[in-house]
Amino acid sequence: xxxxERAKPAASExxxxxxxxxxxxxxxxxxxxxPPPSFIQxxxxxxQAYTFEHWHEFVGMDWFTPGLISQIPDEFIPSRxxxxxxxxxxxxxxxxxxxxxPTTISSMKEIVITLTTVDTMTDVFxxxxxxxxxxxxxxxAMIAMIASNMFIQLVVVxxxxxxKGWKTLLKEWLITLLFMRPFVDAWRVHKKHEDxxxxxxxxxxxxxxxxxxxxxxxxxxCVLQCYVLLLNPSLGSNSGAIISxxxxxxxxxxxxxxxxxxxxxDQPHRAKQPLFYGYIKDGRHQRGRTFLLMxxxxxxxxxxxxxxYAILAVVDLNLALKFFVGEVGAYLLxxxxxxxxxxxxxxxxxLSVIMSLLERTVVKVIADFTVSGNVRSxxxxxx
Amino acid sequence: MQxxxxxRHSYELGGAAYCASxxxxxxxxxxxxxxxxxxxxxxxxxSLFICFGLWLVLNGLxxxxxxxxxxxxxxxxxxxxxxxxxxxxxxxxxxxxxxAAFDNRLSYIAECEEEVREWLRxxxxxxxxxxxxxxxxxxxxxxxxxxxxxxxxxxxxRRRKNSVHSVREIFGIGTE
Numbered sequence: 001x002x003x004x005e006r007a008k009p010a011a012s013e014x015x016x017x018x019x020x021x022x023x024x025x026x027x028x029x030x031x032x033x034x035p036p037p038s039f040i041q042x043x044x045x046x047x048q049a050y051t052f053e054h055w056h057e058f059v060g061m062d063w064f065t066p067g068l069i070s071q072i073p074d075e076f077i078p079s080r081x082x083x084x085x086x087x088x089x090x091x092x093x094x095x096x097x098x099x100x101x102p103t104t105i106s107s108m109k110e111i112v113i114t115l116t117t118v119d120t121m122t123d124v125f126x127x128x129x130x131x132x133x134x135x136x137x138x139x140x141a142m143i144a145m146i147a148s149n150m151f152i153q154l155v156v157v158x159x160x161x162x163x164k165g166w167k168t169l170l171k172e173w174l175i176t177l178l179f180m181r182p183f184v185d186a187w188r189v190h191k192k193h194e195d196x197x198x199x200x201x202x203x204x205x206x207x208x209x210x211x212x213x214x215x216x217x218x219x220x221x222c223v224l225q226c227y228v229l230l231l232n233p234s235l236g237s238n239s240g241a242i243i244s245x246x247x248x249x250x251x252x253x254x255x256x257x258x259x260x261x262x263x264x265x266d267q268p269h270r271a272k273q274p275l276f277y278g279y280i281k282d283g284r285h286q287r288g289r290t291f292l293l294m295x296x297x298x299x300x301x302x303x304x305x306x307x308x309y310a311i312l313a314v315v316d317l318n319l320a321l322k323f324f325v326g327e328v329g330a331y332l333l334x335x336x337x338x339x340x341x342x343x344x345x346x347x348x349x350x351l352s353v354i355m356s357l358l359e360r361t362v363v364k365v366i367a368d369f370t371v372s373g374n375v376r377s378x379x380x381x382x383x
Numbered sequence: 384m385q386x387x388x389x390x391r392h393s394y395e396l397g398g399a400a401y402c403a404s405x406x407x408x409x410x411x412x413x414x415x416x417x418x419x420x421x422x423x424x425x426x427x428x429x430s431l432f433i434c435f436g437l438w439l440v441l442n443g444l445x446x447x448x449x450x451x452x453x454x455x456x457x458x459x460x461x462x463x464x465x466x467x468x469x470x471x472x473x474x475x476x477x478x479x480x481x482x483a484a485f486d487n488r489l490s491y492i493a494e495c496e497e498e499v500r501e502w503l504r505x506x507x508x509x510x511x512x513x514x515x516x517x518x519x520x521x522x523x524x525x526x527x528x529x530x531x532x533x534x535x536x537x538x539x540x541r542r543r544k545n546s547v548h549s550v551r552e553i554f555g556i557g558t559e
Contacts, residue, residue, distance in 0.1 A: 257387075259389060293441055296437075297438060298387070301405070304412050311415040314419065315415065331404070334400060339462065340462035343394075363390060364404070367395070
């Protein structure tokens with residue numbers, strides 16, 4: 001039984017006592033950091049009654065600061081006061097009142113996804129290492145991967161900003177070309193940036209860009225690094241080469257876990273598809289533990305897979321290619337035989353066939369290497 | 384076992400294909416090693432065994448840590464159309480039903496087309512009146528709408544329909 005679960009009965013027993021006290025007079029200096037909302041769930045109604053009754057007394061007290069108010073969930077604020085707070089925020093040009101969200105794994109996704117940019121940095125280091133050791137073709141292959149990532153992201157920028165002027169387009173392209181895209185995307189998500197002229201929202205854009213980076217750079221990059229290391233064992237004496245492989249695999253695992261975690265713990269998803277979403281148990285510690293396990297499993301999976309393909313490529317490049325074609329082909333055949341080849345997006349005709357084949361192939365590769373570029377939760381914005 | 388767990392969704396790989404893919408991903412490196420003749424073969428074999436062992440243990444811990452009622456979703460054989468039909472039939476709220484029916488490829492709901500029509504027939508007046516946020520009538524093809532609703536409320540056959548038709552449209556190339 002988790003700590004939070006064990007605390008519940010005690011809280012329930014104490015609630016009767018508290019309800020007697022939670023009546024007329026608010027404390028002069030209450031705790032300036034209210035407990036997380038989940039802690040007061042057992043006595044939620046009493047707390048609501050208390051705040052509703054005393055809100056007008058709180059206003060004006062020195063401890064009742066905007067910072068404190070931002071930590072109080074909407075449901076504990078009398079509707080009239082909530083309206084006033086929101087109206088004041090709108091008058092200041094904001095969307096709604098300032099709300100401090102509790103820090104969770106989901107709320108840190110911008111940071112986590114930005115962190116995965118370390119992978120690109122290690123890739124750049126590997127290019128330098130390969131060049132230094134005279135492995136020019138390997139260095140060029142790595143450059144080609146980074147370039148293809150960049151090219152596809154530029155196309156996405158074009159699609160994303162098609163309604164905007166060329167100045168905006170150039171600015172956005174420059175952001176991508178200067179490797180600033182992950183940071184700008186994360187900043188926009190964090191700031192809840194809204195732009196009616198773009199096709200997809202900032203979160204979908206960030207996930208799409210991350211998916212592209214993982215599919216074109218991280219996955220093949222990890223395989224390439226294993227391949228080059230197997231062919232040139234002397235590179236292993238430079239710990240940077242091995243660390244780079246480890247970082248690539250870990251960052252891939254981290255992103256994969258982050259995205260899967262986010263989908264599963266998202267309340268709208270759980271409400272709409274309760275038979276599929278909800279495998280992660282509630283409770284901060286439970287969730288943290290499951291997330292850690294998901295990350296480690298993905299990392300190991302990615303390592304095994306990359307190493308497997310690298311070994312095949314060392315034996316015979318054609319053999320590796322045959323394996324790849326065989327795996328994807330078998331999967332497509334399975335989907336075809338089950339009459340499940342078409343992807344869910346509502347497009348018709350030849351385009352639907354092309355898109356379905358492309359999507360099924362990409363998802364298969366992504367799943368095999370433990371990465372998710374899947375942004376289905378944002379599909380209304382994406383498609 | 385886990386790639387990106389979300390990809391076990393019927394709209395993506397599906398549980399069974401996901402599961403097979405994950406198991407194969409663990410077997411494949413050992414198959415590849417069979418052909419390998421390098422000096423470090425034993426070292427590689429040891430590394431792979433360690434990875435595989437750790438992977439197994441972590442998977443055991445993972446399955447022990449999740450809600451047991453969802454374990455089946457990791458091995459399920461439901462196709463995307465089957466899943467969509469089930470979602471439509473089992474959803475209790477209209478928003479979820481609408482999502483299942485019209486936010487996906489229409490061929491997915493072929494099996495329950497008549498049920499979708501009936502559900503719309505019974506509720507369209509209410510949806511038009513209440514205008515809930517999820518009610519996007521332009522996503523509903525004409526053949527699902529009662530004739531009166533098309534003619535009176537939505538401008539007949541000329542009503543705007545929301546769907547992507549071409550690559551040109553996706554990238555905004557060419558004429559509107």
